[in-house]
Amino acid sequence: MGDLSAAPLLVRALRGEPVERTPVWFMRQAGRSLPEYKEVRKQGSLLEICHRPELAAEVTLQPVRRHGVDAAILFSDIVTPLDAIGFGVEVKAGVGPVVADPIRSHADLARLRDFEPDEDMPALRKTIELIVAELGPQGIPLIGFAGAPFTLASYLVEGGPSKQQSLTKAMMLADPELFEALLRRLSAIAVASLRTQVDAGAQVVQVFDSWIGTLSRDQYRRFVLPVMTDLFTELKDLGVPRTIFGVGTGHLLDLLAETGADCVGIDWRIDLRDARALVPDRCTLQGNLDPSVMLAPQSVIETEVRRVLDSAPDQGHVFNLGHGVLPETPPEVPGEIVRLVREHTAKKSLA
Numbered sequence: 001m002g003d004l005s006a007a008p009l010l011v012r013a014l015r016g017e018p019v020e021r022t023p024v025w026f027m028r029q030a031g032r033s034l035p036e037y038k039e040v041r042k043q044g045s046l047l048e049i050c051h052r053p054e055l056a057a058e059v060t061l062q063p064v065r066r067h068g069v070d071a072a073i074l075f076s077d078i079v080t081p082l083d084a085i086g087f088g089v090e091v092k093a094g095v096g097p098v099v100a101d102p103i104r105s106h107a108d109l110a111r112l113r114d115f116e117p118d119e120d121m122p123a124l125r126k127t128i129e130l131i132v133a134e135l136g137p138q139g140i141p142l143i144g145f146a147g148a149p150f151t152l153a154s155y156l157v158e159g160g161p162s163k164q165q166s167l168t169k170a171m172m173l174a175d176p177e178l179f180e181a182l183l184r185r186l187s188a189i190a191v192a193s194l195r196t197q198v199d200a201g202a203q204v205v206q207v208f209d210s211w212i213g214t215l216s217r218d219q220y221r222r223f224v225l226p227v228m229t230d231l232f233t234e235l236k237d238l239g240v241p242r243t244i245f246g247v248g249t250g251h252l253l254d255l256l257a258e259t260g261a262d263c264v265g266i267d268w269r270i271d272l273r274d275a276r277a278l279v280p281d282r283c284t285l286q287g288n289l290d291p292s293v294m295l296a297p298q299s300v301i302e303t304e305v306r307r308v309l310d311s312a313p314d315q316g317h318v319f320n321l322g323h324g325v326l327p328e329t330p331p332e333v334p335g336e337i338v339r340l341v342r343e344h345t346a347k348k349s350l351a
Contacts, residue, residue, distance in 0.1 A: 008141040010071045011203055014241035014263050016284050016316040022309065022345035023070035024338050025143070027245070027265075028324030029063040030075040033331050036062050046091050047083050050076050051123045057130035064140060067335040071141050071204065072131060074197065076124075078147025078208055079155065081189050084121040085113050087156075095160065102159040102167075106178055112156075115189040117196035124193070125200040132201035141204055144197030146190035148209035148244070149183040149231070150224050156182070165214045172223050183227045191234045198238045205235065206243040206265070213248025213267075220255050232260035243286060247323055253278040268322025272311040284316035291321045294329045294337070301333065305340045319345075 007015075010023040031037040037059055040049065049055045059075040079089045079097045088111075090098050103109070117124050131142050154168045155161070162168070172179040194205045207228075215224065228244070235242055244256050245265030256264050257279045266275045266287035275285055293304045309319065319341045325334065 006139075008070070008139050008203065010141050010143075010318060011241060013316065013318050014204060014243070014284050016282075018315060020346070021342055022312070022317055022319050024319040024341040025069040025071040025073065026063070026067075026321050026325050026334055026337075027073070029067065029069060029334060030059050030073060031062075032327045033325055033329040033334075034062055034066065035331060036066075046077060047080065050080050050127075051121070053123045053126040053130055056123065056127040057134075060127070060131050060142070061134060063334065064135070066331070068338050069334070071143050072135060073143040073206070074128065074131070074145060074202070076145070078145075078152060078210075080121070080124075081115045081117075081146075081193050082112075082152070082156075084117075085115055085189075087111060089155070097155045098160040099156055100159075103153075103156045103182060106181070109178075109181055109185060112182070112185045112189075115192045117193055125196060128197060128200035128202060136201075142202045143204045143206055144194055144202030145206045145208060146193050147186075148207045148212065148246075149186040149190065149227055150215070151209050151211045151246075152186045152190075153179070153182050154211045156186075162211075163214075165211055169214070169219070172219070176223065179223060180227070183224070187227050187231045187234075191231060194235060195238065198240055202240070204241050204243070205238070206245060207231070207261070209244065209246040209249075212246040212252065215252070217251055217255065220252055225255060225258060228259040236260070241284075245286070250275075254280075257283045263318070265320070266322065272308065272313070272317070276313050281316075284318065285313060286318040286320050288320070288322040289337070291323050291326050291329070294321075294326065294333045298336070301337065302340060305337055306344060309341065309344050 009019055013019045013023050040055055040059055056075050060072050064072050077091055082089045088100050092098050154165050157168045157171055232242055241262045243263040244261040247267050250270040263284040263286050264279050266285055268288050268290035289308050
């Protein structure tokens, strides 16, 4: 990994090391609210852009250029590997991932073959190489990511987005053997993708478990934690910080830390002080401004940014949102928040 003392600000913060200021980036910072992204989208669908390295790299780099964030996150989607292996998934605008033929039985698992990134999606490595070529001289890291097994399973079982995850949880409870087999296959797909991303140049990885908050503590511990622990163990030898993030996970934060992740992402529903009391000190925290704040007047934005920073631990914190950038966010607001975070935390570090 080279000279550790020269590691980017974000990497050092994720390791829990002292830093000169708090790093900041935003989930879903690439695309959605940016007019330059909307121009790129005229050239193809989201999945089509992911298969065109020059376009995917351009979209990834746009928020770095516009906002001055401390990291780029690969422009992709959690279902991209599933699309690449021909499972049959579509990302519908305004809806999300949709599966025409959901998984219902053990026989359906045969359709979920291994993901071989360099063969199934050569654009993945090429995209990252293009991004790193531009970011490297600036010392800005690229974050690679993958969907967590439970969240991916929910799309494959439900057939699309679901707030209740009823069919998914019914399978989990009624046929735990099938459900574990499904999670294990999806875990292997995530690991293969992340290992390739790091090999190509990503310096941080994040696993998104967007729907995991629908589970109880007992359900998470019994059905998901063993798979997630193995997933993060499989990534340990990569030597890069590993973050886990989910929505509505205030009741699961200590269990998310048990997976072996180095950093736990916190949504906006819980104060960072309370999160710090639940997550062991070996894990850093990331978050957790409510994305809706970005739609509020400047005075409210300043107050809420300072509130998050004042509740954050003095060391081992990355400023982010409690979920992703909303599509209606004014394009200049993320950059203003970057400025506020830098101003506020630089003064604290000098105090």
